[in-house]
Amino acid sequence: MSAFTLAACAEMIFRDLPVVERVRRIHDLGFAVEIWDWTTHDIAALAATGATFSSMTGYVTGSLTDDAGADELLATAERSIPVAAQLGIPRLNLHGTGLDGRGLPVVPVEVVTGAMWLKAGHTLGRIAALGERHGVVFCLENLNTAVDHPGTPFARAADTLALVAAVDHPNLRLMLDVYHAQIGEGNLVELITTCAPYIGEVQVADVPGRCEPGTGEINYPRVAQALRDVGYTGTVGLEAWASGDSEVALERFRRAFSLD
Template sequence: MVTLAVCAEMVFRDRPIQERVRRIHDAGFQAEIWDWTRHDLDALARTPADFSSMTGYISGTLTDEDGAAELLRTAEESVKAAEHLSCPRLNLHGTGLDGRGLPVVPVTGEPDGPMRATAHRTLTRIAELGESAGVVFTLENLNTAVDHPGVPFARAADTLALVEAVDRPGLRMNLDLYHAQIGEGNLIELVRRAHGLGLIGEIQIADVPGRCEPGTGEINYPAVARVLADLGYDGTVAMEAWASGDDDLALDRFRAAFTL
């Protein structure tokens, strides 16, 4: 069976973050957070919540040497924060994102050869950091059409290729099916390929359009759940989605979509 988690940044938003993760825990899910620097880690650690994932850097980028050095530096800080919450996974993107989800260092067009070489070197060092600390860094695919224009290495195909090239247990893919549906589609074959390579660290979901819970859009998540069961996937599926209405109902719909 998969483990189900819920992003605390996107549900129960009228409540403090500590109460959000408590509500998520009480509903039977693990909890996820984004930028840990915005939260009181001591207060979060006092909750009964099990933390599944958190952002694994504060700033930096994969595309140039200075940005890579900053990403590595802040990844080391993030490892310490993850230890405080006993959080096993730390999430990365191709570059830092601002408050609107836009890249701090945007890239026009496809990343070139030197950018890819820098990304490969940086992710190898990130993987080594994860292995020495006993955590896994995950590289998330994003969509550039709606939410994150200008992010480098955003497509699932690019993210998967980088993780495959690094080929270290300290780096896996955060396969976000919401972003993949907007950017590429063909979700079931994408899941099969990533799972066949053994490179999925986590799967995140939301429906399209709207980025709300399963059942509010076009993605057939019960079909995805059946494929995951057939493949023997026993990792984490996390709902990184806004509640379309009632937050508790959104969590119930998520659970129902992945309960066979």
């Protein structure tokens, strides 16, 4: 039995099926479900599956780095909240800036200035207040810039932690993505220990390849133990491509996070 609630990203497994059927399969196998951009989905059809949804992208466009982008991010975050309520989603995911269909920043940032840091902190304070008003938690996700998301500001786990800790609000937490952290920073056990007070959810995939645990270099049973050691009992989401059969991938994920 896992010490955590396990979820799987419907965008990345059972990809030969329509998304609604993917959600049903994930649910039938005993996992909660994560989705990305809600604007691309039939929300009523997803709700009708009866699945438990763990998280979704909590904005559509915008950025943390400038006034116009911040206002846009807040406006689209507010639009996301009724969708989350329809699906029963408690956590809404954020990034430093809007990403396109390939995961690349719509407006790349090569140098993050002090003014951008101040704007990001102020904007996240507004996001936290929005979450408090509506009873949801926004989670700022770390990304890697070396492989998947070059040009994304505030991408490292150290950056997201600094921002979330500075705001220090229960409706703003970390979406700690272990795959991205391994590529960008490593030292995962120490990172989990440092981030523990601020983690809202954990996402995982192996390195290289971004497939399920057991296909790469990360010692995921040790990661699971580190999470238990810091008292984390929340959701761990598989945000990974299946290396082969999706059911096998989900079973490998379950085994990696099953602690005796």
